[in-house]
Amino acid sequence: MTIVMLMQVSVSETLYEAHLRTHGEDSLDEALAFTTYHLKSIAKSLDSGSLARLVRRALEQPLHEGIQRMEAKHFILYYEESPSRNDALLKFAKLDFNLLQMLYKKELSQVKRWWAAM
16 A cells, blocks of 8 residues: 555545534535545555555544544554554553443442442
8 A cells, every 4th residue: 555545545534534514514515525435435445454444434433423432442443553553652542441441330330239229
């Protein structure tokens, strides 16, 4: 894969994810149609690597439409396979995700005990 193709994917995916549009925003509608078309055509030419999965995921479930923590998990999995990853940042992201997950489990356990005591 060439540097130019990586840049095209990055720019197109960023534009696609940023399409928080409102009614009557013709330029944003055009940008969405443009990026959707290009991401779909790029996705066909990518192999089955992590970048291809990221593009397909963006087309199926844009970040702003998903649950933030679940989208973070998907991105961590993508970033883990990225050759340009920052290992310290990756470790921090995993730690943050796991700590928050432990907190949610603890809170759920407390709510469950409270409910059972009623």
